Amino acid sequence: KAGVTQTPRYLIKTRGQQVTLSCSPISGHRSVSWYQQTPGQGLQFLFEYFSETQRNKGNFPGRFSGRQFSNSRSEMNVSTLELGDSALYLCASRQTGAPETQYFGPGTRLLVL
Amino acid sequence: KNEVEQSPQNLTAQEGEFITINCSYSVGISALHWLQQHPGGGIVSLFMLSSGKKKHGRLIATINIQEKHSSLHITASHPRDSAVYICAVDGGSNYKLTFGKGTLLTVNP
Numbered sequence: 347k348a349g350v351t352q353t354p355r356y357l358i359k360t361r362g363q364q365v366t367l368s369c370s371p372i373s374g375h376r377s378v379s380w381y382q383q384t385p386g387q388g389l390q391f392l393f394e395y396f397s398e399t400q401r402n403k404g405n406f407p408g409r410f411s412g413r414q415f416s417n418s419r420s421e422m423n424v425s426t427l428e429l430g431d432s433a434l435y436l437c438a439s440r441q442t443g444a445p446e447t448q449y450f451g452p453g454t455r456l457l458v459l
Numbered sequence: 460k461n462e463v464e465q466s467p468q469n470l471t472a473q474e475g476e477f478i479t480i481n482c483s484y485s486v487g488i489s490a491l492h493w494l495q496q497h498p499g500g501g502i503v504s505l506f507m508l509s510s511g512k513k514k515h516g517r518l519i520a521t522i523n524i525q526e527k528h529s530s531l532h533i534t535a536s537h538p539r540d541s542a543v544y545i546c547a548v549d550g551g552s553n554y555k556l557t558f559g560k561g562t563l564l565t566v567n568p
Binding site for chain 2: 377379381383388389390391394396401402404434436438444445446447448449450452453455
């Protein structure tokens, strides 16, 4: 089976712009979670989707949003980018979302100038 | 206080040494994950535990639910074990992982 894929892998944006990141989970996995990783804060939970429904959202401003499609692919969007949004954005998939192993994608590295 | 505390933050060892990384948490959990992250970003799941002990090759993970503590052990460490090891607790019904800050392990030949 192919692993979790994320596109794009690298992205440079300027303040005020918006960005959309994509995540394709492992085939058959219906739960997709998104995480932000920065040197200062480490890994932080953004949101989790299952069967197109957001089941939980982390403590991030409303500029961060996401969605999941019927084929389980997920996108996250950040509007009005700030310098502090520069980070590695990781998605992870698992079959149901119950406590089980998560499989991580390679991440999208976003730099905001 | 963070919900998930790891120690040590940094660890340097000589090849062949026995390594222990500790994780303490303060919230109720359904499971605990140990993750490995190599330079460049890729994260690999090593273990998921809800009780007892698991072993995979030279890696052993244990968890004590009553004490809210888990340990990751590496026997006969090797330079290729050099990575960041991250503990994460799974809240279960909230579908959320909460992470420790990670332990940077460097194994010298």
